[in-house]
Amino acid sequence: METLQLGVLGSGNGSNLQAILDVIAACKLEAKVACVISDVADAFILERAREAGVPAFHVDCGPSKSKLEKDAEQRAISILQEHGADTVALAGFMRIIKPDLLRAFPQRVLNIHPSLLPSFPGLRAWEQALNYGVRHSGCTVHFVDEGMDTGPIILQRTVLVHDRDTPDTLHKRIQSQEHIAYIEALRLLARGRIKIEGRRVLRTND
Amino acid sequence: METLQLGVLGSGNGSNLQAILDVIAACKLEAKVACVISDVADAFILERAREAGVPAFHVDCGPSKSKLEKDAEQRAISILQEHGADTVALAGFMRIIKPDLLRAFPQRVLNIHPSLLPSFPGLRAWEQALNYGVRHSGCTVHFVDEGMDTGPIILQRTVLVHDRDTPDTLHKRIQSQEHIAYIEALRLLARGRIKIEGRRVLRTND
Numbered sequence: 001m002e003t004l005q006l007g008v009l010g011s012g013n014g015s016n017l018q019a020i021l022d023v024i025a026a027c028k029l030e031a032k033v034a035c036v037i038s039d040v041a042d043a044f045i046l047e048r049a050r051e052a053g054v055p056a057f058h059v060d061c062g063p064s065k066s067k068l069e070k071d072a073e074q075r076a077i078s079i080l081q082e083h084g085a086d087t088v089a090l091a092g093f094m095r096i097i098k099p100d101l102l103r104a105f106p107q108r109v110l111n112i113h114p115s116l117l118p119s120f121p122g123l124r125a126w127e128q129a130l131n132y133g134v135r136h137s138g139c140t141v142h143f144v145d146e147g148m149d150t151g152p153i154i155l156q157r158t159v160l161v162h163d164r165d166t167p168d169t170l171h172k173r174i175q176s177q178e179h180i181a182y183i184e185a186l187r188l189l190a191r192g193r194i195k196i197e198g199r200r201v202l203r204t205n206d
Numbered sequence: 207m208e209t210l211q212l213g214v215l216g217s218g219n220g221s222n223l224q225a226i227l228d229v230i231a232a233c234k235l236e237a238k239v240a241c242v243i244s245d246v247a248d249a250f251i252l253e254r255a256r257e258a259g260v261p262a263f264h265v266d267c268g269p270s271k272s273k274l275e276k277d278a279e280q281r282a283i284s285i286l287q288e289h290g291a292d293t294v295a296l297a298g299f300m301r302i303i304k305p306d307l308l309r310a311f312p313q314r315v316l317n318i319h320p321s322l323l324p325s326f327p328g329l330r331a332w333e334q335a336l337n338y339g340v341r342h343s344g345c346t347v348h349f350v351d352e353g354m355d356t357g358p359i360i361l362q363r364t365v366l367v368h369d370r371d372t373p374d375t376l377h378k379r380i381q382s383q384e385h386i387a388y389i390e391a392l393r394l395l396a397r398g399r400i401k402i403e404g405r406r407v408l409r410t411n412d
Binding site (some may be wrong): 131201 | 322323324325326336337338339340341342344358359361362364369404405406407408409
């Protein structure tokens with residue numbers, strides 16, 4: 001069992017960060033949030049971090065909205081390393097992670113995506129799912145690789161899609177499962193309970 | 207409430223046909239199997255049909271393994287119409303259905319696919335799912351359109367993927383859900399409980 005030193009990257013509200021902070025505070029996850037980084041200066045995720053006494057940083061990523069520029073990436077890596085992060089958890093981080101960061105934390109960068117991947121990668125996955133007409137959607141925690149939402153899957157949780165769902169109601173229902181899923185995945189990682197075999201992430205002592 | 211007159215098309219074992227026949231025999235589905243058609247002369251699905259006293263036909267589809275030739279398609283349409291079929295249920299039929307047949311039975315051709323579409327369309331979907339490393343798979347009943355496994359989804363059922371699964375064990379677990387799903391979808395259709403809105407299939411009186 002190890003205490004994960006988490007670096008959390010997010011661009012928005014940070015509800016997954018909050019779920020992680022709450023469960024750590026309740027001593028139900030062997031982890032510490034070492035630092036939080038956002039590409040958005042006024043993202044609420046930074047506020048949540050400061051509120052919890054966690055070092056919080058805005059990294060200016062320049063004019064592109066989806067790319068992480070080289071300088072910004074190096075700055076993020078430095079902050080993560082200076083704060084002793086051994087695991088990077090993306091929590092609504094809206095930029096594609098590049099190879100340098102992945103190499104700095106091999107098989108230690110996690111993401112959560114609001115669909116049952118490989119269905120509906122990319123933006124507003126809950127809306128894609130609703131428009132496609134699936135009856136089940138959900139969320140996926142996966143290791144990050146160089147593709148978009150393509151890395152090995154650690155776990156998934158499903159939710160029913162209702163006839164009356166709007167993008168917003170479906171998104172909310174998926175988010176409540178995201179919190180459970182992310183914590184469960186981090187717990188498996190902290191307890192050394194998973195191993196990667198090719199694309200499959202298997203449970204050890206299982 | 208209507209009694210569905212089903213024409214069932216299959217290429218193999220016909221376990222979904224058997225599930226449908228059994229539930230009709232138990233008076234739990236307002237349907238009758240009007241005829242069964244296979245592109246494979248010695249497919250067991252034809253044997254199952256004959257065993258149940260259902261007219262069974264082999265339609266020779268020529269040398270291609272995946273296409274339904276024009277003549278064969280016309281022959282299939284004729285058989286379906288002569289036997290009073292109003293609904294066509296594909297049950298392991300390994301050829302792509304063409305526009306003429308779809309036009310003869312508008313919004314009345316159903317298929318069942320062994321994955322949570324849109325993930326893993328095409329052949330051996332259970333194996334694709336296992337190799338990709340998803341933690342949940344399942345099956346999808348959908349209306350057939352001119353694409354491959356792309357039509358509006360009527361319902362889906364999920365199954366867990368286990369670490370120890372082989373393609374065969376996962377396939378079997380999905381198949382047992384297929385039988386439930388197909389019958390449920392046909393029951394919704396027989397009871398006029400569904401309406402198609404764009405890509406979404408909604409429940410009426412819901």
